[in-house]
Amino acid sequence: MEGKTRIDMSRDVLIAGDYLITPLGAGTALNFRKVMEGESAVKQAYLPEMAEHPLFLARIDEGLLPPLLRDDERYTRLEKFFIAALEALIAEHDIPKDGRTLVLLSTTKGNISLLNNPRGGFPEERIYLSTMAEVIRRRIGFENPVIPLSNACISGALALTVAGQLMQSGRYEYAVVVGGDEISRFIVSGFHAFQALADAPCRPFDRDRNGLNLGEAVAAAYLTRIPKPDTVRILGTGSFNDANHISGPSRTGEGLYRSIRAAMAEADSPAIDFISAHGTATRYNDDMESIALHRCGLTAVPLHSLKGYYGHTLGASGLLETILGIHSLKTGRLIPSLGFVQEGTTHPLNIIRQATAERPLRTFLKTASGFGGCNIATVFQQTGQHG
Amino acid sequence: MIRERSIYIDGARFLSADPHSSLGEFLRSAYRMLETDYPKFHKMDGLCKAVFIAVELMTRQTGPLPTDTALIFSNRSSSFLADHKHASDIFRPDGVVASPATFVYTLPNIAMGEISIRHQLHSENVFFIFDSYNPEFLAPYVNTLLHAGRAERVISGWTEVTEERCDLFLCVAGAKGPAPHTIEHLKRLYDKEHE
Numbered sequence: 021m022e023g024k025t026r027i028d029m030s031r032d033v034l035i036a037g038d039y040l041i042t043p044l045g046a047g048t049a050l051n052f053r054k055v056m057e058g059e060s061a062v063k064q065a066y067l068p069e070m071a072e073h074p075l076f077l078a079r080i081d082e083g084l085l086p087p088l089l090r091d092d093e094r095y096t097r098l099e100k101f102f103i104a105a106l107e108a109l110i111a112e113h114d115i116p117k118d119g120r121t122l123v124l125l126s127t128t129k130g131n132i133s134l135l136n137n138p139r140g141g142f143p144e145e146r147i148y149l150s151t152m153a154e155v156i157r158r159r160i161g162f163e164n165p166v167i168p169l170s171n172a173c174i175s176g177a178l179a180l181t182v183a184g185q186l187m188q189s190g191r192y193e194y195a196v197v198v199g200g201d202e203i204s205r206f207i208v209s210g211f212h213a214f215q216a217l218a219d220a221p222c223r224p225f226d227r228d229r230n231g232l233n234l235g236e237a238v239a240a241a242y243l244t245r246i247p248k249p250d251t252v253r254i255l256g257t258g259s260f261n262d263a264n265h266i267s268g269p270s271r272t273g274e275g276l277y278r279s280i281r282a283a284m285a286e287a288d289s290p291a292i293d294f295i296s297a298h299g300t301a302t303r304y305n306d307d308m309e310s311i312a313l314h315r316c317g318l319t320a321v322p323l324h325s326l327k328g329y330y331g332h333t334l335g336a337s338g339l340l341e342t343i344l345g346i347h348s349l350k351t352g353r354l355i356p357s358l359g360f361v362q363e364g365t366t367h368p369l370n371i372i373r374q375a376t377a378e379r380p381l382r383t384f385l386k387t388a389s390g391f392g393g394c395n396i397a398t399v400f401q402q403t404g405q406h407g
Numbered sequence: 408m409i410r411e412r413s414i415y416i417d418g419a420r421f422l423s424a425d426p427h428s429s430l431g432e433f434l435r436s437a438y439r440m441l442e443t444d445y446p447k448f449h450k451m452d453g454l455c456k457a458v459f460i461a462v463e464l465m466t467r468q469t470g471p472l473p474t475d476t477a478l479i480f481s482n483r484s485s486s487f488l489a490d491h492k493h494a495s496d497i498f499r500p501d502g503v504v505a506s507p508a509t510f511v512y513t514l515p516n517i518a519m520g521e522i523s524i525r526h527q528l529h530s531e532n533v534f535f536i537f538d539s540y541n542p543e544f545l546a547p548y549v550n551t552l553l554h555a556g557r558a559e560r561v562i563s564g565w566t567e568v569t570e571e572r573c574d575l576f577l578c579v580a581g582a583k584g585p586a587p588h589t590i591e592h593l594k595r596l597y598d599k600e601h602e
Contacts, residue, residue, distance in 0.1 A: 071503075072503070128514060129513070132494075135491070135494040136498040137494075149536040165537075168536035169533065169534065170534050172516050172517075185551055185555070185557075186551065188551075205497055206493065206494060209496075209505040210505055213507045213510055260530060261520065261523040261528060261530060262523070263527050263529050264524065266521060267511045390516075392516040392519060392520030392532070393520045394519075394520065
């Protein structure tokens with residue numbers, strides 16, 4: 021724990037730690053290793069309580085949880101995953117839980133599986149995201165409220181930049197950002213009604229892609245303004261709405277284009293080593309991203325979508341995928357884009373098809389888009405050994 | 408500002424409907440009073456309709472909004488109305504009958520999407536969840552956005568719309584204006600209209 025007497029507060033907001041709980045397992049290193057080995061969490065399952073048809077999805081096994089937490093009837097399934105990730109992250113980095121630490125929780129639907137479907141004796145009030153957040157706050161012991169942010173599929177990435185902006189304003193010295201969602205009949209039936217679900221493991225950017233897979237994950241990150249080695253800084257970000265359609269992306273990728281341009285401008289146009297795209301594998305999304313990237317002159321940059329490994333994890337996705345991108349920087353290893361075989365977007369992209377030898381990787385761009393026409397782009401850069 | 412079945416703009420009352428009227432009837436009469444033609448209104452859920460009406464009225468005072476007017480909204484119940492509608496569609500004894508037109512509204516940020524389309528705003532949208540209106544958090548965040556030049560204007564506030572409650576309070580903040588965008592001032596405005 022650093023002494024408090026003379027701290028030189030960097031203007032930069034640094035990501036100094038992270039933790040993942042996914043169907044592949046607990047811990048970021050384990051997840052990164054399995055992804056580099058080509059393992060996917062997406063499996064075929066027949067879950068009658070969720071859908072009448074077989075599903076390709078990625079669900080977290082509760083067996084991953086510490087046994088006491090797993091059997092603790094005070095918490096819903098999703099809350100247990102949030103708690104486990106937060107407790108692990110806090111313990112690993114000795115994060116203060118007092119008023120200096122902002123806590124943001126990114127989720128699209130939280131405990132929605134309880135709606136019209138009561139289980140475990142939880143009152144309907146538990147569906148309110150602020151109620152769920154308070155349950156988590158009390159368990160962890162944070163002094164500040166846990167503040168939910170609910171902005172469709174960009175929530176996870178957005179929560180990171182919102183935390184960064186609040187820290188730069190001087191209000192907080194530290195932040196913990198956690199994101200997660202649970203698969204439920206509510207969510208499955210909705211995406212099915214949109215005919216957005218693939219009938220096989222998803223194929224981001226591929227010519228024959230035909231929809232997304234749903235996935236579950238909880239991802240957590242620790243931010244600080246205290247200079248430390250081996251961290252990653254948020255170099256620039258932009259978030260702009262398409263102002264076009266509430267459920268389909270803009271055909272010209274307008275909002276994403278503006279978001280990437282703003283992020284690159286704020287970052288002072290660095291060389292980008294790779295792009296972690298949203299790549300849900302729906303026909304429209306992947307095409308729109310190729311258009312936006314083409315407009316920005318970035319189609320030659322090595323690019324992946326991680327949704328082939330984890331499915332679309334909704335409120336966790338922006339954060340989960342950013343964290344894996346960070347580990348890509350740290351290990352110098354590009355993550356292949358699982359599920360891609362042939363070009364199939366309006367503008368061809370430089371899809372990472374296989375693992376490569378280690379190379380210096382310093383900077384990456386993360387993009388995300390969501391229902392409601394929202395978009396976000398963020399540039400992340402390693403601080404290097406001297407912090 | 409919308410408080411149950413009354414609508415105020417800058418403190419002046421625009422509409423006071425029968426307090427026992429349903430949310431749907433209230434929003435429809437408010438829309439008619441706007442005398443505007445926007446067919447998409449009728450597809451929206453209750454939350455989006457209420458937000459649409461409020462912002463429409465605001466722009467009649469402020470004039471057209473700059474395209475980088477950020478939207479920072481919040482509430483307690485998220486997309487309550489759409490959530491309940493979708494949930495009742497999928498837990499029926501005769502089987503699941505989900506509709507994309509309902510499901511798309513089961514996210515609280517869609518209201519900001521509708522406003523972006525209506526007013527052609529290419530800007531940052533963020534939706535927070537609180538137990539009650541929280542100017543202590545929102546005002547500094549909005550001010551940070553303005554000072555950092557991330558937005559020329561910001562519409563922010565509270566958009567709580569459920570079957571039982573309609574509690575909406577939005578205001579526009581920018582670099583210039585008649586009143587300071589401070590926590591105290593916002594609380595006064597919000598509470599005043601609670602009387």
